[in-house]
Amino acid sequence: MRNFSETTITDAVLERIQDTGNPRIKQINEALVRHLHAFVREVRPTQKEWEQGIDFLTRTGHMCNDKRQEFILLSDTLGASMLVDVINHGAQKGVTETTVLGPFFVEAAPDKALGDDISGGMVGDPMIVTGSVSSPDGKPIANATIDVWHSDDDGYYDVQQLDKIGDLAMRARFHADQNGQFRFWSIKPAAYPVPHDGPTGEMLEAQGRHPWRPAHVHFMISAPGYEQLVTHVFVAGDKYLDSDVVFGVKDSLIREFVRHEPGQAPDGRTQNTPYYHLNYDFGLKPDKAASRAA
Amino acid sequence: MRNFSETTITDAVLERIQDTGNPRIKQINEALVRHLHAFVREVRPTQKEWEQGIDFLTRTGHMCNDKRQEFILLSDTLGASMLVDVINHGAQKGVTETTVLGPFFVEAAPDKALGDDISGGMVGDPMIVTGSVSSPDGKPIANATIDVWHSDDDGYYDVQQLDKIGDLAMRARFHADQNGQFRFWSIKPAAYPVPHDGPTGEMLEAQGRHPWRPAHVHFMISAPGYEQLVTHVFVAGDKYLDSDVVFGVKDSLIREFVRHEPGQAPDGRTQNTPYYHLNYDFGLKPDKAASRAA
Numbered sequence: 001m002r003n004f005s006e007t008t009i010t011d012a013v014l015e016r017i018q019d020t021g022n023p024r025i026k027q028i029n030e031a032l033v034r035h036l037h038a039f040v041r042e043v044r045p046t047q048k049e050w051e052q053g054i055d056f057l058t059r060t061g062h063m064c065n066d067k068r069q070e071f072i073l074l075s076d077t078l079g080a081s082m083l084v085d086v087i088n089h090g091a092q093k094g095v096t097e098t099t100v101l102g103p104f105f106v107e108a109a110p111d112k113a114l115g116d117d118i119s120g121g122m123v124g125d126p127m128i129v130t131g132s133v134s135s136p137d138g139k140p141i142a143n144a145t146i147d148v149w150h151s152d153d154d155g156y157y158d159v160q161q162l163d164k165i166g167d168l169a170m171r172a173r174f175h176a177d178q179n180g181q182f183r184f185w186s187i188k189p190a191a192y193p194v195p196h197d198g199p200t201g202e203m204l205e206a207q208g209r210h211p212w213r214p215a216h217v218h219f220m221i222s223a224p225g226y227e228q229l230v231t232h233v234f235v236a237g238d239k240y241l242d243s244d245v246v247f248g249v250k251d252s253l254i255r256e257f258v259r260h261e262p263g264q265a266p267d268g269r270t271q272n273t274p275y276y277h278l279n280y281d282f283g284l285k286p287d288k289a290a291s292r293a294a
Numbered sequence: 295m296r297n298f299s300e301t302t303i304t305d306a307v308l309e310r311i312q313d314t315g316n317p318r319i320k321q322i323n324e325a326l327v328r329h330l331h332a333f334v335r336e337v338r339p340t341q342k343e344w345e346q347g348i349d350f351l352t353r354t355g356h357m358c359n360d361k362r363q364e365f366i367l368l369s370d371t372l373g374a375s376m377l378v379d380v381i382n383h384g385a386q387k388g389v390t391e392t393t394v395l396g397p398f399f400v401e402a403a404p405d406k407a408l409g410d411d412i413s414g415g416m417v418g419d420p421m422i423v424t425g426s427v428s429s430p431d432g433k434p435i436a437n438a439t440i441d442v443w444h445s446d447d448d449g450y451y452d453v454q455q456l457d458k459i460g461d462l463a464m465r466a467r468f469h470a471d472q473n474g475q476f477r478f479w480s481i482k483p484a485a486y487p488v489p490h491d492g493p494t495g496e497m498l499e500a501q502g503r504h505p506w507r508p509a510h511v512h513f514m515i516s517a518p519g520y521e522q523l524v525t526h527v528f529v530a531g532d533k534y535l536d537s538d539v540v541f542g543v544k545d546s547l548i549r550e551f552v553r554h555e556p557g558q559a560p561d562g563r564t565q566n567t568p569y570y571h572l573n574y575d576f577g578l579k580p581d582k583a584a585s586r587a588a
Contacts, residue, residue, distance in 0.1 A: 002544060017501040040377050040381070043322050049322075071355075080330055
């Protein structure tokens with residue numbers, strides 16, 4: 001195979017990968033070649049533009065380390081991550097909708113008891129979060145594992161300022177009680193820009209886009225026999241709900257963070273300053289494998 | 295914009311980038327979003343497969359340094375580099391065809407005099423290369439700058455074994471004489487596998503492909519008023535001519551490297567051992583900007 005034209009080279013590459021052993025890898029590779037070539041044929045890059053593309057990808061890779069994942073940020077801001085999300089998670093009655101994991105999840109969040117304050121002393125408006133975890137038919141799921149994490153009042157996560165604050169904060173792992181209920185205290189999160197000092201930031205600037213996400217609290221909820229739920233609850237009224245830079249907002253995930261005057265809080269504690277209350281009742285989807293085994 | 299479906303998310307991203315200021319960047323970004331989303335919609339990656347894709351790109355970036363360009367290797371082996379080549383360089387009478395630059399070009403090759411031996415003492419079959427540089431109508435281009443580089447008898451370039459050989463070799467910059475002629479001695483290059491100990495190598499193995507390129511000599515030729523020519527001359531009869539891993543072979547770039555018994559070589563030198571002779575006459579394309587200015 002020699003002397004390829006703009007169209008025969010695509011067939012040549014497809015022919016060359018016919019011996020791909022794994023059928024799924026073959027399917028993905030064939031689609032990659034067809035779509036990549038179609039993109040190049042449409043755009044007709046100059047040699048110089050091709051070099052700029054190679055340089056962009058290289059700098060994106062060099063920006064990735066154990067604290068920063070620039071390729072995830074690129075996938076998020078190009079809408080690819082949420083496209084993968086909707087492909088894998090259709091809406092279903094009684095099941096909470098999903099959204100992106102984001103780059104700030106930490107595997108080993110500190111275990112906390114229900115009712116604990118996880119703010120780690122960060123300054124902000126006090127917030128109590130209450131809620132429940134159930135199956136789609138409303139049956140409480142006792143003891144479900146609940147990871148939560150959120151930004152501070154300035155829009156920064158703990159891991160972005162460990163040098164300053166010294167320890168993880170606004171982040172914890174809880175277990176729901178026997179009735180599937182949970183509650184904890186923290187501070188109300190703020191909207192924030194995704195890190196935009198790298199190639200993704202250059203792209204957003206060239207595209208004339210802002211880098212902001214509306215304020216939200218992340219939840220990751222697991223229980224035996226159910227699919228793991230990865231989602232956020234967004235603060236109603238946030239000015240970025242309709243322009244989230246990663247396209248992650250779903251109406252069912254927006255809740256009023258209700259302001260209360262000083263007084264007795266929902267967990268019985270006496271609160272001497274105004275506070276906010278978020279309640280969200282989560283529904284988990286039964287795991288397919290578990291259903292088959294039952 | 296919220297609650298995206300598999301199709302509305304693409305429109306949402308396209309709408310979001312409508313304010314891209316530079317029209318060419320806008321065109322490229324719009325095409326990227328459409329083709330990337332079409333690929334994802336066709337392949338329907340699981341969350342796990344998406345993570346594997348992010349990991350593949352990240353490792354490809356981490357493999358890039360000042361001696362290795364893994365994204366170029368990926369572009370080359372997926373046929374994207376040669377697609378960009380054919381888009382930018384259609385065949386034209388009297389103009390030598392182009393092919394990939396490859397990852398082994400070095401900016402500051404040593405200047406050599408016509409007739410010099412550039413083998414640097416590497417062991418192999420002696421080879422004399424002769425040729426000329428002309429405009430499409432056959433007019434000699436005096437003093438054209440000619441960069442040449444090629445592999446050794448084992449298929450390795452100097453830059454892959456600098457620790458062992460200590461200096462650049464089989465690489466030089468010449469200037470054609472007043473009649474556009476050039477000549478130099480070296481050793482006959484061998485076929486070689488592209489570096490395959492990284493993510494690109496994993497991909498080639500999964501695709502059931504070999505990593506080999508047919509033996510060739512690289513040429514990069516420049517002269518005022520002409521487009522720079524980046525090409526190779528391939529050794530006729532090489533077993534990889536029809537399966538070059540980067541799809542770079544064009545028939546017009548294949549030449550017999552003719553074996554000669556000891557005796558007087560084409561440059562008048564007396565050669566005491568058998569040697570090979572390659573002759574190639576190059577045609578350069580007049581530069582558009584220069585033509586307009588003339």
